[in-house]
Every structure is written in structure tokens, then in C-alpha cells.
Amino acid sequence: MSICNSVVPIKSHSGAISYKAQSQDEDALVNAAAHLHMVLINKNGNSLEINFNSSVIRYELLDTLEFTSDRKRMSVVVKDCENGKIILMSKGADEAILPYASSGHQIRVFADAVEQYAQFGLRTLCLAWRELNEDEYREWSLMFKEANSALVDREWKLAEVCQRLEHDLEILGVTAIEDRLQDGVPETIDTLRKAGINFWMLTGDKQSTAIQIALSCNFIAPEPKGQLLLINGRTEDEVLRSLERVLLTMRITTSEPKEVAFVVDGWALEIALRHYMDVFTELAVLSRTAICCRVTPSQKAQLVQLLKGCEYRTLAIGDGGNDVKMIQQADIGVGISGREGLQAARAADYSIGTEFRFLKRLILVHGRYSYNRTAFLSQYSFYKSLLICFIQILFSFISGVSGTSLFNSVSLMAYNVFYTSIPVLTSVLDKDLTERTVMQHPQILFYCQAGRLLNPSTFAGWFGRSLFH
Template identity: 40%
Template sequence: MAREGLRTLVVGKKVLTEEQYTGFETRLRQARLSVTDREEQVAGVISSLEEGLQLLCLTGVEDQLQSDVRPTLELLRNAGIRVWMLTGDKLETAASIAVSSRLVSRAQTLFTFKQVSSRSEAHSELNGFRRKSESALIISGSSLELCIKHYEQEFIELACQSPAVVCCRCSPTHKAQVVRLLQQHTKRPVCAVGDGGNDVSMIQAANVGLGIVGKEGKQASLAADFSITQFRHISRLLVWHGRNSYKRSANLSQFVIHRGLIISVMQAVFSAVFYFAAVALYEGILMVGYATVYTMAPVFSLVLDEDVSPDIALMYPELYRDLMKVCRPPAPIRNSFHKQEEYEKESDAYTVQVM
């Protein structure tokens, strides 16, 4: 069921005596009151109870995708937009959804980041992923948190080089943390798309938030900057309306700069001719009227300014790439990994010698 992309759930039962329940409750209370390693102790007590269960049934819930999800993701990928999927599903279900929704193309391979519990394991997995940088990354929330804790810069650089990233078992805090890390390290705007209440923190942390009105409610839609009803509307919102807004704002800023330069140059020449006297060339009302009229006409003309039609913009999403800045690719981090590995070897050897 998980390979088919279903949300699976196993239901079981266990009959406890009163003494067994009393002992379990006492150990659970002590674990919750522990000062150190509280989560590990609570998980250990609960796992001791989850033994010898009688299997009752299995459930599989299908996540039916909305219409045109696959073409929308392919269009965003062709437009040069990197797409990350942050979900609370388990690893198998998240990988199946990524493949079925065409987030990961058929020509790409998947690199599953193993469950790590120490810094050395995280370092070895990052080295393995570095050798397969062209593969899509699938990582769980606990492994993601450990990598960010010890290798924040290296992990973000490697993940940004990957064509697609899938983070499963993510809490709302993890989602917002990933968005902030992308903003901090890439220095690029981040757009977050969500449809549930657990996506509110991620939407608020992003530069632009898109909320989808769905069956999970309107929490994401109310917290977002833009509200849509279908996921496929993202393509038109970004490729058509976003592109026009960017180009019109850029043209308007050039008009405003040109207007200011004209006024400044005329005032500078006038002051130079009259020995830099503190006299204005034009009265205040004339300056305000000139600035208003000169800027008003371009504003009204830019409202209907279109270089291509909507059909052409959606048919050729590569036009969206013209708006992106041409920046250098991130520096290779192979040397830093090697230095870190040598440092760890030296520290381990030094520890052995001391002990």
C-alpha cells in the first residue's frame, strides 16, 4: 500500500492487567519528569508497551491529486524554479507521491538519506549524497534536524544543487525552519504553498505565501498573501501575472529614476551658473505637478503593457528565466568536507590516545 502511494495505518490491540497498566503509568510519569533525555525515555517506555499486539486491520487512504498537478510541476521546473516538498507522511509514501506527481522526473534517480543518529553517520551520508548531486534527495525530519545542527552550510548547498528535495515526517516547526534556512543561505525569495493549518508557520516565514482553499479548511488561505482554489493556478500566477508585475515594476522604477535625474541635473546646472546660490529653479507646486504628471502617464500605460500573450507565456515557461539574476553557482564544498573528515580523524585519534 505504501508503494502505491497510500497513507497506511496499522491497527492492533493488547489486553493489559491492572498491574501492567499501573507499572506502565508509573514508568511513563517518571520519564516525563526526567530532566535529561526526556524524549528518548518516553519513547522507550511507549515502545515497551507496543509489543505482542494483536493485528486487527490495515487501512490505506489514497491522496487523490488535483487536476493538472503533474503539468504544473513540470512547468515550474522548466521555468527554472526549484521545488521542495515538505510533508508529514512517512518516507515510502512521500517518495511515491513525488514520483507520481512528476516532482521527480523519470530520468532522475532518488537518493534516500538514511536514518542517522550521530554526527559521523550524518557526515558519511552527506559524502554519499555529494557523489550523487544530480539525484533527488529524500530525507526524514529527524535526519534533517541532525544535519542542520552539525552541517548546516554543507547540507543547504548540496540540497540546493539537487533538482528536487523531499522532506518527510516534517513538523510545522521543521517546515518554517527549512524556509528560513533557504532565505538565509541562498539570498533568494522563497514561495511557500500550503493547504492546511500545519502549513501556516511555513507560509508566514516565506517571502510570498500561497494558500489553497481545500477540504482541510481555510487556515492556510487566511494566513497567506494570495489565496487560490486549485494547485494548477500557481502556473498562471507566477509565469504570467508574476512576470508582468516584475517587468512593469522594473520599467516604472526606471521612469522614476529618470525623472529624478532630470530635476537634479537642471537644479545643479542652475546653482552652478549662479554661484551655488540657495535658490530653487522651480517653485514647489511646479515640481509636484511635474513629478505627478510625468509619473502618471507611465503608470496608466504600464497597466496594459504585455510583451507576449498569456498562451505564449504558459507554452514557453523558459521566458520566466529572463527575470532571474545571473549569479555564480555555489562554490564547491568538496574541500571543506575533506578538511572536516581529516579533522574528525585527528580528533578521534587524539581521543583514543588520551583514553
Template identity: 40%
Template sequence: MSAVICCPDNSVKLFVKGADSAMFSILDRSFDLEIVRATEMHLHAYSSLGLRTLVIGMRDLSGREFENWKACYNIASTSLSGREDLLGDIASQVESDLRILGATGIEDKLQQGVPEAIESLRKAGMRVWVLTGDKRETAISIGYSCKLISNNMSQIIINSHSKESCKQIPVALIIDGPTLVHILETELEDGLYRVATTCDVVLCCRVAPLQKAGIVALIKKRTNDMTLSIGDGANDVSMIQMADVGIGISGQEGRQAVMASDFAIGQFRFLVPLLLVHGHWNYQRIGYMIIYNFYRNSVVVFLIFWYTFFSAFSLISPITDASGFLYSAVYTALPTVIVGIYDQDLSHGTLLSYPQLYGPGLRDERYNRKLFVLIMLDSVWQSLVTAFVPFLFYSGTLDDSSLGDIWIVSVVLLVNIHLAMDVFSWNWILLVTLWGVTAIAMGCIVAIDASPSMPGYWAINNLMATKLFWLCLLCILVLALLPRFVVKAFASYVKPDDVQIVREIEKVAKRKHDGALEALLRSSSDHQQPNS
């Protein structure tokens, strides 16, 4: 960054600050090399301590140089096309032949909880890359302080300044900005991607803001995995906007990162509950809701499909139009929404204690092709049971209206009981919503058949007055849900996944806690009785 200053004595001076690698390349060739070497030693000492370093330089501008630069700058800044390139060329022309004024080393302490947050993210199976504009030594020191790099980890450092030297290095863990200049947007990108994705940690130092975005784009173009970028400064905006999910930290470096992000947090450590808790809950809820909505609609569709074989493939349906509309809008809609909002498979504290439980989301265990096929097979089975069991009980004596009433009552109960079987944590809102909506659905079915204008006038009332209806309904529910119950029992007790195992741990811990609390209360009451 540069600033042109007009001094009281009418002299014009250009002050420039930047990274040492950039500043040393634009120094006046006649400048004292001893000062340059001493500055390099100080910078190395500062960066080894983890300080963020900058070099400050200056040059005098003559009146003619300043006027020429000002005229060119005004033209470039008002250009309608290629403005950034023109401004960059103008800056590079004047930022030359500098003299070193000094170097700075600034301590930028890690926020509270950063090492623990990064450790939790890595335990959860996420790969953590650090992209920073600091020197390599500073970046490595930061890597150690935040527990990203450990003493038993081999470090392979790339620090090349030409395309040919980049080709000769097979792997990379720590790479700097000048090296990326020769790699990004060239045929070497594929090699960098293959090397980087085999590393546990990638640390890029001395990278420009656009290079940070280029690294994120490198991953996005070559994989379907989601990328997340987090930063707290204006130089992180490009990276945040390039990632699938951008998170800005509201800190001391302004609000540019927050304004450009999808989510804003106060400190880096808040990323852990954001991902491991809320990310886990939302993935579990959304994955299940997608599968469940396919299921609850396909059951009705298959029912009508089976009926076409008995109606000569006509468009007639035994389910009334009103019930068909209300099925998706009222009978089964609200429980889906409430479960998607309130259901939690694991508690907040458990998810923070076991970061590995974020793994199901990385492995697509809650929404994948296998689950979709299984739920479709389940819906086919349930539709077959619902469609043909009434024929076995009533031996062809049912009219279309009575058959439609049996079907809609059975399907509403089926899909809501199915949903209840999959709920992890019950509360009064879920109970009231699920069974309240089911009761409303039954009332709506009775009200529809109570209308004299409907073809099935009073059909449901006549059915419910017989024991055969209730026996048929019970048989449908048991037979339709039996395969799902068997599969869930087998998965829970014979082949449980990580979430099911930890849920059992939660239950055991809760029983022990309740038992200890009950024993404490009992002993307290025993002590009080003799005193009374």
C-alpha cells in the same frame, strides 16, 4: 494523534493513530511480532501503490492511570509557560505499551493538472521540493505520478536513525523525518543545504509540521532567494507562515492553510498562472516603475544642480515652486501608475506556453545595479541637454522665468515620451492618460504664468509665440532621447533578450492570423457575389 474514550462499561481506552515509524516504537514489547511483521508488509504494499498509510493502536487505561493522566493534563493545559512541552511530555507518558488494531491505506488522488503545473514550474527554472508526512515509498510513488521524478533520474536516499550515520552520507535527494531530527539545528545543517541545493528535486517524507518549517528556514537563513510554500492542510501552516510567500489550497482538509496564507487558490494547477503570468507581469511592472521613478525625479534634481554653477551656489531655482510641486504630483505621476497597472510585455497565453520566460525574474534582469547606473547616466545626459541647449539658442538673453518655463516644458515632455517609448501594449486608457496628463501639464504651466503675482508673468506665452522656442524644444527632445533610442534599437535588433524574441514571435503569429482571417473573409465574399 490520540483520543481517550470512556466506554459504556466504564472502561477507559486510549486510541492512537500515527505513522508506522512512530507507532512501532511505542508498542507493547510483549505484542505478537508476527502481527507487527504482517502489518509492515501491508504498509509497504500500500505505500508502494501510492496510498497514504497510518497505523492505529490501542491500550486500556486503569481508573488510577486515567485519573493521574487527567490531573496532569489539566495542570499542563493551564500552564502559562512551556505549555506545549508539558502537554508533549504528558502525551508521551500515556502513549506507550500499545497494541496494534490495524493499518489503513487511503488513496489521495492528485488534483487535475498537478503534473503539468510542476513541469511548467521546473521549466521556468524553479526548484521544486516536496515535503510530506507520508512513507518514503508513498512519497516516491507520488513523485513519479506528478512527474517530479523520472526513470532516468538517479535517486540517492537517506534513511538514517543516528547522527553518526548522517555524517557518512555525502548527498541527498530523498530524506525522511527521523533523519532530519539529527540534522536540523545542528552543525550538519550546512552540509544538508549544500547537498540539497545541488539536487534538482528534494523530497522529504515523514516530516512533522515543524520540520517542514525548519526546512524552509534552512533555505531562508542561507540565501537571499525568495521561498514559496504551498499546502492544503493544517500540518502545512507552519511551513506556509515561514516562507516569504505562502499559498493555501482550499480543499477537503479544512481552511487552516488558506487562513494562514498570503494567497489562496482552489487547485494546485492555478499556481502556474499565478507565478508564470501574474508573477512575471508584476515583476516587470514593479522593476520598471522603480527605475523610472528614480529617473523622472533625478532629471529635475540634476537640472537644478547644473543651475547652481550659474547662481553662485545659491538656493534660487528658475522653476517656480508651483511647477516643482505639480511636476511630481500631477505632470508625471498618473501615467506612471496607469502603466504600472495595465502594461503587459507578453500575453497570458504566451507566458503559459513558454515557462522559461519566468527566468528574467530569477536573474534580476528588470531591476539590478547595472540598469540603475545606466538610467542615472541617461538622466544626467538628458539634464545636461535640457540645461545647456537653451543657452546655445538664446545666447544669454533668457531671464530666469523664461529659462524655467523652457526647462519644465522640456522635462515633462521628455519623461512622458521616455515612458511612451517603454510601453509594451497600448490601449485607450494608456493613450488618454499619457497624452491627457501632458496636455494638462502644458495648460497648468500657461495658467501659472498667467497670474500677475508670479515673477514670470506671461513668459511662456511670449516664448511660444516665437519659432525659436519650438526649434529649441525639438532640439532638446531629439538630442536627449537619441542615446536611449540608439541603445533600445541595438538591444532589440542586435542583442535581443528572451522577452524581445518572443514578442517578435507574437507579432509574426498575429500577422499570419490576421492574413488568414482576411483571406477567409475575402473568399467568403467572392462566393457570395456570384450567388447574388
């Protein structure tokens, strides 16, 4: 917990140690180890120092096997400076660690612990280690350096080389981290649903964890008000049968008041997107709520692209580096700037504070006002331009198509700068409804979603007014 991470310890003038971490999970694990008297006190280049019960243990960091969304685990190779032992330490998702345990391990015990923690909505990680002999490490290190310097298929070669080392692991235990629900999340989801917005949860968490989180934030309704349909399978036939079963249920329950949602994991989703795109697309159109768990950043972007292909307007919101592809693929990207870093916020069209509940105001208030103002300004720009053009055209016939302008250059300049600027300033400051009214009655957003203020009919009306005037 204190060694296998990318955390950087920072020592203050008073001697207190704080940690700078790329993820909240790593920060929580390092602080938990510190509470257990295993304190990471220094990380300088390839040197690590751990304070354990007032004695300093030094390690040399030989190699770091970075976490990727495909491998779902991270490993480090360290050398104990006291006895010279070379140790591989790994942490990751249960399906990325437990299958590679050495024979004779009671894998079922750890798998049950993971499932039990997941039922409480906790995010789980498995910890493992293995001692390496020098010859084995020396041979592997040469392959690792060669793969790391490859110019073609570098990621694939690195994953293959890492796999050669991460086997016969001794499972140390399972950790569980509570990802506390922010204030206002259930209310925000409920309000935006009333505004006619459908929700999909795309997460890298375990299926049980994702379902518990979804229940706690009112993302899905519990029985008997709601029904949760599972899409699973490890083969193409199993996934197809699961898709057809869920699709049939969706068709039957579409007219019923019961809230129906489906859950799919990354493995089944990969098969569905590759072989059964038409079936999954129909399912996506019918469902208002979906939970996609254990998905990779690429799969998140694929799902956004799929929904855009169904003629939906998509908004993607995320707070971490894994959400960047999804945010950039969506019509509107919203990044949450928080402890996960600023990667998502920098890649997004809009950035909000550290809390999800700010999304409600962004959509209902600012989004609606922006739509109203954009609809007016775009059509008004055509109106004022067509108005003066029609006058010039009529005058050209009267003047025998001589090319003479009815207005002098100063009047034409003043037309755009002064004469027609007041409606623009008015529209920018105008609020047809108060913010409080819009927040209390989210159904008002249906009017904007229907495109009542900007469509061919309204444009024809502005065109007709310019001709009449």
C-alpha cells in the same frame, strides 16, 4: 474511526448528518465508519452518541490527547455509559503506534500491510485501543491536568504524561486513504521546471507514500531516466556515511542528463541539520529535486531558511496548518484555500484556489508582469526625481545660489501629478508579451531571474538619461 477524532457532526433539517472536520483524513475516516453502520450522530461537549445498526451507544469523553507533529498520534479516553468501562483509543502513524503494542501482537503483519498500502501511494494510519482500570486512569488524570495547566514547558510535560498512558496497546488495524492527484499537477511541475525552478517536496507522509506520489506527478523521473538516492540512518555515523555517499554521487552525475533526486526522512534530517549542516548545505546546492518525508512543521521552516542562506529565492506553497511556518519563512508564501482550511491561505503572501495548477499562472504570468512593472516604476521614480533636481541645481548656480526655485509651487505639484503620470499608467497596463505566449514558453522567465531589468547597470542607465535630459 468514529470516536477518536475532532470531527463535529451537523444534522440538517431533513435529518441527514454531515461532518465538519479539520482534515480530509478525519473526514474520510468518519464517513467510512458511517458506511460500516457506525455513525457518529452527536457530539455535545463531553457526550458522544454512536448509532450502530439502529441502536444508540453513548460514551462520555473524558480526555483528548491532541495530535502533535512530534507525537504523530492522537488519543481519546472515553467511558462507556452502559457498562462503565474506560477505554483509550489511539490512531497515528505506524512508527507512533506499532512500537507501543502489547507483547504477543503480530506487529510484522500490520507493518507489512502499512508498507503495502504505502507502495500504492496511500496515506496510512494505525488504530489501537486499551482498556483502563479506574485507579490507573484516576492517577493519570491528575498528572494530565497538572501538565495541562503548566506555564513552563507545557508541551513537553503533556507529551511525557501522554506517553505514560499510550502503551501496551492492542492493534485494531490499518487504514489507507487515497489522496487523489489533482488535475494539471504533472504539467504544472514540468512547465515550472522549464522556467528554471527547482522543486523540493516537504511532507509528513511515509517515505514509500511520498515516493509513489512523486512518481505519479512527474516530480521525479523513474529509472532509467532518473535516479533516486536515499539518505537514512538512526545514528550520527550512519547518517554521515549516507550523506557522503549521496553527495559523491551528486558530484559525479551533475553534468549528466539523468535526473537525480535524494530522499531523506525526518529522523535523518534532524541529525543532518544538527551535526552535518555544511555537508547537507552542499548537497542542497547540487540538487534540483528533493523529497523530505516525515518532517515536522519546524523542520520545513528550517529547510526553507537553509535554502535562503544558499542565496536562493524561495517560494513555499501549502494548504494546511502544518505548512504555516514554512510559508512565513519563505521569500514568497502561497497558500491554497481548500478543505484543509484557511490557515495557510491567511498566513501567505498570496492565496490561490483549491488547485495546485493555479501556481503556474501566478508565477509565469502575474509574477513576470509584476517584476517588469516594478523594475520600470522603481527606476522611473528615481529618473523623474533626479531630472527636476538637476534642473534646480543648474539654476541655483545661475541665480548665484540664491535659493530661488525655477518652478513655482503649482508647476512642481503638477510635475508629479500630471506631467510624469502617463508613463506610470502606461506601465501598469502594458503587457510586452501575451499571456498565452508566456505560458507556452516558460523559458522566458530566465530573463527575469537573471535580473536583466533591475540591476546596477540599468539603474546607472536611468541615472545617465536623467542627467542628459
